[in-house]
Amino acid sequence: MSEDFSAWVGRREEVVDVLEPARTNALRVAALGQTTPLVAGDELPLLHHWLYFWDVRPPEGLGPDGHPARGGFLPPVPLPRRMWAGGRLKFLAPLKVGERVTRASTILKVEAKSGKSGELVFVTVEHQLSGAEGVAIVEEQDIVYRGAAAPGSIKGPTGEGPAPTAPWRRAVDPDPVLLFRYSALTMNGHRIHYDRPYAMDEEAYPGLVVHGPLQATLLADLAAQNLKAPITGFDFRGMSPAFDGTTLQVCGEPTETGASVWTEQGGVKNMTAAITCGAAR
Template identity: 50%
Template sequence: MDTAKLKEWIGKSTESQDEITAFPVKALGATLDREDPAPVRGDALPALWHWLYFLPLHRQCELGVDGHANRGGFLPPVPLPRRMWAGGRLRFHQPLRLGDAVSKTSTILDVSAKTGRSGALAFVTVEHRYSGPQGLAVTEEHDIVYREEAAPGAAAPAPVAARTDEDWSREIAPDPVLLFRFSALTFNGHRIHYDHDYVTTVEHYPDLIVHGPLLAVLLLDLVRRNLPEATVSSFSFKGVRPTHVPQRFQACGKVSEDGKTVALWIRQADGALAMSATAELG
């Protein structure tokens, strides 16, 4: 990789507009097995559900073999074939509401590369700023990781044991339908989430991969289910290990002694940690 060339993308920015409409809220609620009342104009959008808007509308001829947009547009042309959402940090300044006209500004903050146990790695950090009628509503730093192609049969990194001291947990049994519905709601064409032949023979994963953003949404949904009146002021999350269909997993949470933060994590069926996160309340 020519890291110096890739760093030329730092500072690159793009702007877009969208409207917070009701259908995506209804559809994600159904996908998460929620029983919410019908949304009405003025309702606050749950934390992270802004991911249902500002969707990537690339033309079909602009897509790469993995289903993502070809590299070298807004994102730098990292020459590594496997890319995934690695994590992020968000601050919720005020709620976005149904009916709001919202603007989004995205800026490349950083591009870096290194060599890890699995080979060459590249990291791209993008900042997103969402503003509604009352001003800035959400700031987000989105981490994308690019990896070398895995060799067939290559040993996976040793798992990290997840915590077992949760106050709440919810078991999820992911299947292709759940992944399809979330991909459709976020207009995500990445083939690792729905194309079994591609994910197993090209990217050499054992099965379809559960979206990192879906895991994050499930963690904050756990907070909503157990603290329905709480307001999330910030949220950070990091993917640790891929989660595959049909592997069951648990979304877990533990409230701090002062009640101001919630530690959240995804624990896989074998006890391994898949995602860690922290939500600040208030």
């Protein structure tokens, strides 16, 4: 790729939001099946900070895929497909529902690569979230841009597959309603999650795509339910896309340092994550 995006490295922005309870409670009901509401002062569940800090643009500020138009804070990479490939989080202190939080973001790295699937551009962004008691979360997000996919090149699961044997597991139906709700709660306009003709005809997917952050949130919740020590680290990576129409198996098992968790469809892993636990906070 001939474009030079080195000028974007080091770019910073700050945004402020209030972690109002309606969004986290809506996700807890829609995705996690929990009906006891959280109130101001309760700890925000892990990864629910992704529900806040919306980047709302007017219609003329959107690209054809429903994302904000290229440019602005992130570099204007011309490759048509953009996805959140994974990330690393350190939980230093809990955030509280109702708290006013500042998110300071910095572009750490922009790398262009060529592989079997064509040109790729990787952008790494660091977010530091600070509440009343200082920095609570340090997060690195890996965003990948890639070329258009050929029709039929992205395969979905061929069936439900064998039942997983993991000691921790939960079956989730990633139906269009759940995907729409998560898109709405995160103000994620990417059409691959709710617009089936666009997902299939324009981006060559075999169905609606299950959000990576939604899968990560399900994994973090599964681990939090089964681990006694507090979670201090969460490193996750997307392996293959997950789609609606097939049960999403949310699985995990304990390790010496915390847990290994993953999602799978039809026996194929979609996302994996390593969880680290620490001393009580």
